[in-house]
Amino acid sequence: MIGARYFSSTYESQTPASQRTDFLSPRDGDGHGTHVASTAAGNAGVSASVAGHSFGKISGVAPAAKLAIYKVGFTSKTDEGAVIYNGDAVAAIDAAIADGVDVINYSVSSSDAVNDPVDLAYMSAASAGIFVATAAGNEGPGKSTLDHVTPWTTTVGA
Numbered sequence: 001m002i003g004a005r006y007f008s009s010t011y012e013s014q015t016p017a018s019q020r021t022d023f024l025s026p027r028d029g030d031g032h033g034t035h036v037a038s039t040a041a042g043n044a045g046v047s048a049s050v051a052g053h054s055f056g057k058i059s060g061v062a063p064a065a066k067l068a069i070y071k072v073g074f075t076s077k078t079d080e081g082a083v084i085y086n087g088d089a090v091a092a093i094d095a096a097i098a099d100g101v102d103v104i105n106y107s108v109s110s111s112d113a114v115n116d117p118v119d120l121a122y123m124s125a126a127s128a129g130i131f132v133a134t135a136a137g138n139e140g141p142g143k144s145t146l147d148h149v150t151p152w153t154t155t156v157g158a
Contacts, residue, residue, distance in 0.1 A: 001037075003099070004069040007092040010085035011074045022074040022082070029075055030082055036107045041065040068101055073108065084108060086117045093121040097128050104130055109137035109147045119150045126152035 004026035012024070022029040042060030049055060070092035073082030089106075096104055104125055110118055122132045134148035136157030148155045 002066045006071040007088040010087035090121045
């Protein structure tokens with residue numbers, strides 16, 4: 001990891017301090033970001049086992065990658081999962097563009113509207129030569145269940 005930042009201005013303005021349950025730092029409070037980072041750039045040749053059963057050697061997709069982490073999701077007492085406010089996400093995307101990253105991965109559901117502020121910010125990233133991978137969401141399979149439908153991102157689903 002070569003850098004880690006967090007973007008929480010909107011979260012902080014919308015969530016009273018007494019309701020906040022997350023770290024106001026790049027630290028991952030719920031594990032999603034850590035899971036995604038290890039999938040992307042986890043070490044190569046690591047022995048994997050579950051309950052004593054060996055699964056051989058595993059590797060992240062690009063174990064030599066350098067990661068810059070931009071945390072935008074935060075938890076609170078009133079929300080089951082991390083909430084991402086558009087203002088915080090757009091600020092992080094703008095920072096990633098300014099920082100000169102090569103790839104942005106956004107492994108969360110969002111909108112299927114082409115005028116979504118986050119997806120429009122990704123158009124700026126793509127215009128700057130950044131490859132943008134987004135999550136298809138968890139609503140499918142079926143018609144109109146895909147998030148991030150804009151043509152300037154690569155939307156991926158399992």
